[in-house]
Amino acid sequence: MIYQIYPRSFADGNGDGVGDLAGVRSRLRYLASLGVDAIWFTPWYASPLADGGYDVADYRAIDPAFGDLAEAEALIAEAAGIGIRTIVDVVPNHVSDQHEWFQAALAAGPGSPERERFWFRPGRGEHGELPPTDWVSSFSGGTWTRTTNPDGTPGEWYLHLFAPQQPDLNWNHPDVWREHEDVLRFWFDRGVAGIRIDSATMPVKDPAFPEVDETSGHPFVDRDEVHEIYRRWRAVANSYAEPRVLIGEVWLADQQRFAQYLRPDEMHTAFNFDFMMRPWDARTLRSSIQSTLDAHRPVGAPATWVLSNHDVTRPVTRYGRQDSSFGFEARRFGIATDLVKGHRRARAAALLTGALPGSLYVYQGDELGLPEVEDLPLEVLQDPMYFRSDGRDPGRDGCRVPIPWSPDGSGFGFSPEGTDAPTWLPQPADWGRYCVEAQDDDPDSMLTLYRAALTLRRSEAALRGEEFAWLDTMDSADVIAFRRGADFACVVNLGEAPVLLPPHTAVLLSSQPVNGHLLDPDAAAWLRV
Structure with a gap:
């Protein structure tokens, strides 16, 4: 499992209300106890933070708000010492206007x-x-x-395809190629296990600059020439004794075009946004699972499963809405949500994704069941998506609020005791109810569920393999059910009435208590069959 850390919001080590690398180092044991195999950091480089660090001013320097290069090197080494690898973000499409x-x-x-x-x-x-x-x-x-x-x-x-402070690079220039390959080596030489490639479909532009016409090929998204960049990067990654990993942020609806980024000489994996954007509906989710597996099979790459990230409305909030799908264009203020329903569905979704073949990503705080913070004061909002939409889009700050570690204290344990600097985004007054300490010993908590699921992902041989088959004996259109290996099954009830579980010898784990042989609505169960 790869755990995503948004550095400003994970843990504050120096008491200034902003998360930093010292804070991450202080919480490495927590990540190990959760069952994390690798941590992916959103950009930690020197940046004016016009777009949360995705406006990079210097790839070879850590932003002073987070620490320095020596501390990053220490973190990479300490994490590796307890079996956790480090993945860093690289943004090939643009740099900061301060670069x-x-x-x-x-x-x-x-x-x-x-x-x-x-x-x-x-x-x-x-x-x-x-x-x-x-x-x-x-x-x-x-x-x-x-x-x-x-x-x-x-x-x-x-x-600038994003904010004005993020000028796009010209990938027809040899300096741009050379610089990025040098940046990869800089971090690989310091022990980084891989990179996540931001906006991976967008670096190459049609130099004729035509208007957008999808029928004749997009002028700046998914152009064929972009693949040569990642072939060169793969050669860099493969040049190390322990080859490094390339992970792409690839937002494409066409699964066949998506799969081209995963050919054996390009990226190792890419984020599966299609699944994340689907509503809580058995038919559409099953279709996404099948099309994802079908697209990955010919190129021999593992699928990825993710419920959210630093750009997306948190699952507990999203799944509680009447329209539980995700799309940037539909996001706005004032959408009603049922957090009880959303929490129930998010628990089931955690078991669904955890049982699928491939790589699992978890965004910090999802293992705590954190909801989206939708009532942030307008004066604290920082996301350019809010400002450039003239306030129509609430932006992404609501999923970036610093996470709670204890029921009280400085920032609910986000900052060290005895410090009183406010967190860089304000936390809700009830944030302590979701904290790590409150959930640690609660057998019914979201954190306990995640820990149990990740433990079983490691111990169950069937979940470490690639074997997958639908359980078509389930006769409800509201159910997703599949087998992994010879004796493991996952059943998810997305309907409004209980369903009868298939014959089984044990319930290994469930998102809600199993009532005899019935699985309640919005619930998932892992079975020994």
Whole structure:
């Protein structure tokens, strides 16, 4: 299992209200007791934090808010000493506008070699007053920002598929290739076991800059040329005695195009967002599971299963909504949710994903059943998705609130005792009810369920293999049921009435108590069959 850490919100070691590497080091034993095989850090590099660290100013320096390079090296070594590997984020599509390359490009002016590392273009219109294209940003709004010449006159425009503080790199330039391969080696040489590749489908652009027309190929998403980047990166990863791992953030609806990133000479795995975006419905989830396994089989790559991350509404909240699917375009303020139902379904979803073949990812706090924080004061919001949508999109801050460790104390144990700095995002007044200490010895807690499930994932031979078959003897359209190996089965009831479990000799684990041979609605059970 790979556990995702959002450094600002995991644990604060120095008492300033911001999570840091010292905080992570202090909680490594917790991660080991949970059953974590690897930890994936969202960017911990030097950054102005215009987009939560995904605007990287220097890949070879740790942001001072988190610590320094020596502390990162110590963390990597300490985690490895207790059997936990480290994965770091690399963002090939863009850098920060404070990166030395972009600052040099601005200073050098139009036509300079420094600008060729980015996408600077003259504008359209009589005086260049219109952006070069009408592309829409992933964060809402346009994708071009106009520069100002030294004499104060309007200058060229530069491309940014995300926020203006994140200028896109030009992957036709050899410096861009060379720099990223050097960054991989820099971190691999320090013991990092792999990298997660942000926005992996987007680095390559059509240099003709046509408008978006999916029928003739997208101008900046999933272009065929992008695969050569990852072939080169795979060669770097394979050059180590213990080969490093490449993991892609690949948001694609077309499963066959998705699978191309997983060919033997490219990435090892990629996130399965299709499953995460489906509603709590047996038919659609079963379809996603089958199509995922079908897409991975020809390329021999393991599937991945994830319920949320730092960009997504937390499962407890999402599954409690009338529309329990996830989509950025549908996210807004004021959507009603039933947290009791959402909690019940999130427990069942944890067992469903934990029983599927492949790699399991858990976002920090999901093992505690944390809900989305949907009432953050507007003045504390930091996510550019909120600001660039003119407030229509609440943004992603609600899933990034610092997690609770104890029922009381500084930030519910997020910060050391005796410190009084407020957490960088405010925690709800009832946050202590979800804390680690409160759940540690509770046999019915979400944390206890996760620990039990992860223990069984390690000990059950069937769950370590690839064998998978649907249990078609279940006659309800509201049930997902499958076998792993010869004697293990998972049954999930997504309907509104109890269902009869198949013949079994034992219930190994269940998200709710099993009533005789009946499985209640919104419940899952692992069976010995």
